[in-house]
Amino acid sequence: MTFKLLRMGTVPERLIEAATRLFADKGFDRVAVQEIVDLAGVTKGAMYHYFGSKDDLLHEIYGSLLRMQTERLDRFASGPAPVADRLHAAALDVVVTSVENFDQAKVYFRSADQLAESQRLAMRAERRRYHERFRSLVEEGQAAGVFRTDVPADLTVHYFFGAVHHLGAWYHASGTLSAKQIGRHYADLLLSSLRA
Amino acid sequence: MTFKLLRMGTVPERLIEAATRLFADKGFDRVAVQEIVDLAGVTKGAMYHYFGSKDDLLHEIYGSLLRMQTERLDRFASGPAPVADRLHAAALDVVVTSVENFDQAKVYFRSADQLAESQRLAMRAERRRYHERFRSLVEEGQAAGVFRTDVPADLTVHYFFGAVHHLGAWYHASGTLSAKQIGRHYADLLLSSLRA
Amino acid sequence: MTFKLLRMGTVPERLIEAATRLFADKGFDRVAVQEIVDLAGVTKGAMYHYFGSKDDLLHEIYGSLLRMQTERLDRFASGPAPVADRLHAAALDVVVTSVENFDQAKVYFRSADQLAESQRLAMRAERRRYHERFRSLVEEGQAAGVFRTDVPADLTVHYFFGAVHHLGAWYHASGTLSAKQIGRHYADLLLSSLRA
Amino acid sequence: MTFKLLRMGTVPERLIEAATRLFADKGFDRVAVQEIVDLAGVTKGAMYHYFGSKDDLLHEIYGSLLRMQTERLDRFASGPAPVADRLHAAALDVVVTSVENFDQAKVYFRSADQLAESQRLAMRAERRRYHERFRSLVEEGQAAGVFRTDVPADLTVHYFFGAVHHLGAWYHASGTLSAKQIGRHYADLLLSSLRA
DNA sequence: GATGAATGAGATTTCATTCAT
DNA sequence: CATGAATGAAATCTCATTCAT
The missing domain is CATH 1.10.10.60 (Homeodomain-like)
Structure with a gap:
C-alpha cells in the first residue's frame, strides 16, 4: 500500500x-x-x-490514544446509571473509538513492546490504571449481584480487551458492519457472558 | 532476560x-x-x-503450532457430543495448548505480519480454514437453536480468538491460575455469551 | 559536568x-x-x-590568549635584568597566566589542530614568533655563557612548553599548589636544566 | 596528506x-x-x-603503546645501576620508543579524552601506575640524596612527561636530530634539573 | 538584532546473507 | 556438515549552517 x-x-x-x-x-x-x-x-x-527519536513518535501516538480512552472510560464509568448499563456503554465506546481511530488503534494494539524502555514503564502503569478502572466496574456488578462471580473479574477484563485488541487483525472499513454495530455486539457478548 | x-x-x-x-x-x-x-x-x-533464511525459522514455528491446533480442532469438532459440549471442549483445548506451548504461541500471536510475502498467503489461508471450522461449530449451534443468532458467528469467533491471542499479553506461568482453569473460564465465558 | x-x-x-x-x-x-x-x-x-562560524569562536579564544602571552613575553624579555632572571620571570609568568585562565589555556593547548585551514596558518606564524622570542632568550644566555650549549636552544624551548601545555592534563584548581608555586617550580626546573 | x-x-x-x-x-x-x-x-x-566500535580501535592503539611503555619502564627501573643512571635510561627510552612509534605515540598523546567513558577509567588507572612508577624513581633519588627535594617529585614527573607528549607537536622525521639524540637531550635536561 | 524551523550531508552502527575453506 | 570472515545496503541520528520572519 x-x-x-x-x-x-x-x-x-x-x-x-x-x-x-x-x-x-x-x-x-x-x-x-x-x-x-x-x-x-x-x-x-x-x-x-x-521529535527526539523514532521512539518518541510511537510514544506520542500510543500515549494520545491511551489518554483519550482513559478519559472517556472515566466519564462512562462514573455515571448514575445501573452498573450493567455503564459497563455496556463503556465497552461499546472503547470499540467505537478504536474503530474510528483505527490506524492509531492498530499502532496501539501492536506496539506496546516496541516502546523504548523508559517509556514502556510509564505507559504500562497508565494502561494498568485503565484496566483496573474497567475491572472495578465488573467488580461493582459482582458485588451488586448482577454479574457472575465464578469467573475472576480480572480475567474477564483481559478476555474482553483481547477481543478489542484483535479488531486490528480483522476489521476493515469496507466490511458490512459499522463501528457502532460491532461495538454493540461486543458489549452484548460481554454482558451476556457476565450475567449472573 | x-x-x-x-x-x-x-x-x-x-x-x-x-x-x-x-x-x-x-x-x-x-x-x-x-x-x-x-x-x-x-x-x-x-x-x-x-534453514533458508530467518523468515524460514518464523514460518516453521508459526506453521507447526497452526498445524497442531488445526488438527486438534478437527478432533474436537467432529465428535458425537452435543455441539455446545464440543465447542466448549475445543475452546478449552485451544487455551490449554496455547498456554502449554506459550513461547510458540506468543510468536504465533504476534508475528503473522512479519511472515515473508510468499509465506504469508499460505498461512493466511490455513488460518482462515481454522477460523471457519470454529465458526461452523458456532453456526451449527445456532442452527440447532442452542446459540443466539443476533450476533454473527463470524464476529463471535473473532471475539473469542482475540481473547485467546491476548493471553500472550498478560499470562505468566507464575500466576495463580493453571492452564486448565484459564481454559475453563474462557470456554465458560464463550458459552455463556452464546447461550440463546 | x-x-x-x-x-x-x-x-x-x-x-x-x-x-x-x-x-x-x-x-x-x-x-x-x-x-x-x-x-x-x-x-x-x-x-x-x-560570529561567522563555530571555527571563529575557537579562533577568537585561541588568538586572544596567544596575543596576551605574546605581549607579556615581550615585556618580560626586554627588561634590563640579567638574562637568567628575565627567563625565569617569563617562564613563571606563562605558567601563572595559563593557570589563571585555565579554561582558555586548555582550549589553546589542545585545539591548535582544530583550527580551520585559513586560520591555522596565521596562528602558526604567530606561535612561531612566540617560540622564537623565547628561544632567543635562551640563546642570549648561551652566548653570555650562563646557559649550557650542548643542548639546542630550540629543543629546550619545546621541552619547556611541552611541560606547560601538559598543565591542562593534570592541574586542578583543587590541588595544593598555587599558580605561583607551580610557576616557580617550573621556572626553577627550567633554569636548573640550563645552567652551564 | x-x-x-x-x-x-x-x-x-x-x-x-x-x-x-x-x-x-x-x-x-x-x-x-x-x-x-x-x-x-x-x-x-x-x-x-x-572491532565493536570506532572507540575500540582507539582503545586498542592507546592500550598497546601504554602496555609496551609500562613494560619497558619496569625493566629500566628495576636494574642494579645507580638511580640516576636508571632514571636517565628510562627517560631516554620513553623518548626513543615514542619517536620510533610516532604515529601511535601521537594518537596516544592526543586522544586520552576521546576514549569512551568505560575505557577511560581503565586507561587512566593504568596511566597512573606508569606515572607512579616513574615518580618512585625520582623519590628514590631524593631519598638517596642525589636529587633535589625542593621540587615535588610528582610535579617533576608531570613536567617531564609534558615535554615527551609535546614531541607530537613539533617532531618530524625529517628533522636533523635522531630519536636517540633527542632522547639523550631530554634525559640530560631531566637529570640536570633534578641534580641536588 | 534576533528567532528557531528546516536543510542536507554525513556520521556510526547493524545485520541478513554469501562463500571460500 | 560446518565455519566465520566479509559484504553491502540500509538504519537511526547529528549538526553546522541558512533564511524567512
Whole structure:
C-alpha cells in the first residue's frame, strides 16, 4: 500500500499522521524514518527537530490514544446509571473509538513492546490504571449481584480487551458492519457472558 | 532476560527452540540471527545449512503450532457430543495448548505480519480454514437453536480468538491460575455469551 | 559536568565564555553549537550574527590568549635584568597566566589542530614568533655563557612548553599548589636544566 | 596528506594501522570510519566484525603503546645501576620508543579524552601506575640524596612527561636530530634539573 | 538584532546473507 | 556438515549552517 504525500497541517502534525499510517500498516520496526519524512513531505532533520527519536513518535501516538480512552472510560464509568448499563456503554465506546481511530488503534494494539524502555514503564502503569478502572466496574456488578462471580473479574477484563485488541487483525472499513454495530455486539457478548 | 546456551537435541531443533524463545521474548524483528545461533550454540553457517533464511525459522514455528491446533480442532469438532459440549471442549483445548506451548504461541500471536510475502498467503489461508471450522461449530449451534443468532458467528469467533491471542499479553506461568482453569473460564465465558 | 546558564555580560562575551568552558571541558569537536548557545542563554541565530562560524569562536579564544602571552613575553624579555632572571620571570609568568585562565589555556593547548585551514596558518606564524622570542632568550644566555650549549636552544624551548601545555592534563584548581608555586617550580626546573 | 592503500597483514592489522595513521594525522574525531576502511582496503562490515566500535580501535592503539611503555619502564627501573643512571635510561627510552612509534605515540598523546567513558577509567588507572612508577624513581633519588627535594617529585614527573607528549607537536622525521639524540637531550635536561 | 524551523550531508552502527575453506 | 570472515545496503541520528520572519 502506498499513501499520498501529506500537505496539510503543521510539520509535527504531518509527521504524526504519516507515522501513524505507516506504523499501522507495517509495524513500527518495519518503517524507516525516511519513509515517514517522505510521506510527511519534510526532511529527516525536520523530524529530529520536533521529535527526539523514532521512539518518541510511537510514544506520542500510543500515549494520545491511551489518554483519550482513559478519559472517556472515566466519564462512562462514573455515571448514575445501573452498573450493567455503564459497563455496556463503556465497552461499546472503547470499540467505537478504536474503530474510528483505527490506524492509531492498530499502532496501539501492536506496539506496546516496541516502546523504548523508559517509556514502556510509564505507559504500562497508565494502561494498568485503565484496566483496573474497567475491572472495578465488573467488580461493582459482582458485588451488586448482577454479574457472575465464578469467573475472576480480572480475567474477564483481559478476555474482553483481547477481543478489542484483535479488531486490528480483522476489521476493515469496507466490511458490512459499522463501528457502532460491532461495538454493540461486543458489549452484548460481554454482558451476556457476565450475567449472573 | 537472558537464556542459557542450549545443548540438547539436534542442531535444527536447537535452532528452532532458540528462535522460539527469542522471538517470543523480543519479537521477530528485534532478534538478530547472531543471537539465535549463539543461543543454539552453533554458527551462522550451520543455520543457513538447515534453514533458508530467518523468515524460514518464523514460518516453521508459526506453521507447526497452526498445524497442531488445526488438527486438534478437527478432533474436537467432529465428535458425537452435543455441539455446545464440543465447542466448549475445543475452546478449552485451544487455551490449554496455547498456554502449554506459550513461547510458540506468543510468536504465533504476534508475528503473522512479519511472515515473508510468499509465506504469508499460505498461512493466511490455513488460518482462515481454522477460523471457519470454529465458526461452523458456532453456526451449527445456532442452527440447532442452542446459540443466539443476533450476533454473527463470524464476529463471535473473532471475539473469542482475540481473547485467546491476548493471553500472550498478560499470562505468566507464575500466576495463580493453571492452564486448565484459564481454559475453563474462557470456554465458560464463550458459552455463556452464546447461550440463546 | 554541567554548567549554569550564563547571564552576565554582552551576548558575544557570553558566547565566548560558554564556548571556552565547553571546549575546555570536552574538546572542540565534541561540542555542538546548540550547547554553546544554550549555555550562553541565546539562540543560534544570535551566535551567527556575531560570529561567522563555530571555527571563529575557537579562533577568537585561541588568538586572544596567544596575543596576551605574546605581549607579556615581550615585556618580560626586554627588561634590563640579567638574562637568567628575565627567563625565569617569563617562564613563571606563562605558567601563572595559563593557570589563571585555565579554561582558555586548555582550549589553546589542545585545539591548535582544530583550527580551520585559513586560520591555522596565521596562528602558526604567530606561535612561531612566540617560540622564537623565547628561544632567543635562551640563546642570549648561551652566548653570555650562563646557559649550557650542548643542548639546542630550540629543543629546550619545546621541552619547556611541552611541560606547560601538559598543565591542562593534570592541574586542578583543587590541588595544593598555587599558580605561583607551580610557576616557580617550573621556572626553577627550567633554569636548573640550563645552567652551564 | 593522503596514504596508500594498505595491502599487507591480516585485516585487523591493516585496520589498526590505517586507524593509527589517520588518527595521528587528523585526530580521532576528524576521522570517519569510512576513511579507515578505505585505507585498509576493506568494508565497514569487516571492521565491525573485528572491532565493536570506532572507540575500540582507539582503545586498542592507546592500550598497546601504554602496555609496551609500562613494560619497558619496569625493566629500566628495576636494574642494579645507580638511580640516576636508571632514571636517565628510562627517560631516554620513553623518548626513543615514542619517536620510533610516532604515529601511535601521537594518537596516544592526543586522544586520552576521546576514549569512551568505560575505557577511560581503565586507561587512566593504568596511566597512573606508569606515572607512579616513574615518580618512585625520582623519590628514590631524593631519598638517596642525589636529587633535589625542593621540587615535588610528582610535579617533576608531570613536567617531564609534558615535554615527551609535546614531541607530537613539533617532531618530524625529517628533522636533523635522531630519536636517540633527542632522547639523550631530554634525559640530560631531566637529570640536570633534578641534580641536588 | 534576533528567532528557531528546516536543510542536507554525513556520521556510526547493524545485520541478513554469501562463500571460500 | 560446518565455519566465520566479509559484504553491502540500509538504519537511526547529528549538526553546522541558512533564511524567512
